[in-house]
Amino acid sequence: MSLKAALETPLASVACSPVVRFWQVDFYPMEAHTAVIEAHPRWVLTPVKRLAKCGTAVTRAYSQALRTGPPVEAKTSWGRFVFTPDAPPFAPSRVPALGSLGMGEIHEVQPPPLSLLDAPDYDRRLGLLTFLHEHLLRLAAALDWYTQPFEQARLAVLASDLRYVLRSPMKASPDRRHRAGVTMEVDGNGDAWLELAVLTQAGDVVHTSPPLMTHESERGFNAVRRTIHWSSRTTVTVDAWPLDDPFGPEGGGKYMAEVRGDVS
Numbered sequence: 001m002s003l004k005a006a007l008e009t010p011l012a013s014v015a016c017s018p019v020v021r022f023w024q025v026d027f028y029p030m031e032a033h034t035a036v037i038e039a040h041p042r043w044v045l046t047p048v049k050r051l052a053k054c055g056t057a058v059t060r061a062y063s064q065a066l067r068t069g070p071p072v073e074a075k076t077s078w079g080r081f082v083f084t085p086d087a088p089p090f091a092p093s094r095v096p097a098l099g100s101l102g103m104g105e106i107h108e109v110q111p112p113p114l115s116l117l118d119a120p121d122y123d124r125r126l127g128l129l130t131f132l133h134e135h136l137l138r139l140a141a142a143l144d145w146y147t148q149p150f151e152q153a154r155l156a157v158l159a160s161d162l163r164y165v166l167r168s169p170m171k172a173s174p175d176r177r178h179r180a181g182v183t184m185e186v187d188g189n190g191d192a193w194l195e196l197a198v199l200t201q202a203g204d205v206v207h208t209s210p211p212l213m214t215h216e217s218e219r220g221f222n223a224v225r226r227t228i229h230w231s232s233r234t235t236v237t238v239d240a241w242p243l244d245d246p247f248g249p250e251g252g253g254k255y256m257a258e259v260r261g262d263v264s
Contacts, residue, residue, distance in 0.1 A: 019073045019075070020099055021072060021073070021074070022066070022074035022076065023066035023078075025066070025079045025136065026059045027055045027128075028081075028082045028083075029049075034053070034189050034190070035191075036247045048083050048111050049083075050117060051083065051111060052083050054117070054188060054189060055128040056186050056190035057125060057162065057164040057190065058125050058128045058129045058162060058164075060216070061162065064164070065153035065156035065157060066149060069149050069156065070146075074099075074143065074145060075096040075098050076104050076105060077104075081135055082106065083112075084110070089110070090138060107139070109135060112128060122162065129158075129162060136150050163185060166183070166184045166218065167182075167184075168221075168228070171228045173234070175233040177200065178199065180199075180228055181196075181228070183197065184221045190216070192214050192216035193213065194209075194212040198236060206259050207257045209255055212253060213241065213253065215245060224238065224241075235258055236259075237256045237257070239255075
């Protein structure tokens, strides 16, 4: 290779960095359940960290909307706003983060007002959605991103009542008289809960589990739904904590439901 070619190759590679869809955003929350964090001898859920965790449902729902809506063409697929009380006013650079180098759009930002912690759940979620959306629009302006996908994502989150809910397909019992499925929802504290429901062929609910501690990621939910198993025509089980993640429910996440065989 000539000296001229050697010098030009890195520049060409940078210029031709692949365009990807930007869709995943978060506030860098503590991922363990609130009760687990509060019981840990060395962890402290400060008001700022608690507020970041409270934003999990909103950031997950917004990310889901960005992934399924019109694409935001960028150089990386993810971004993060880290709540930092002494951060300077948000002024994003015009130089994009390169996902090809493992980079995301990570920015330390002044947190929303801590008074949101005392607001009703819906109002707190709405305040966090507004904060997220406004910061993404400012980032989009700096990086010359098309903003319509962000506007549509915001509307989609509002239409979902600011909730983040995932539902599995239903799995039939061996005799086809019942169907079982799971629903995961992240609550206003940023904690994920799973519910197993068993229905008759007619759609009548004959069993619902209590809320089960579970993973709050889509990857975790996909692992959970694959564990639904009918061991007999009246017995169904699910593992609400199948991944090898630390700080799960005491005793594990397995749950078993029995239904009457004469009800269909």
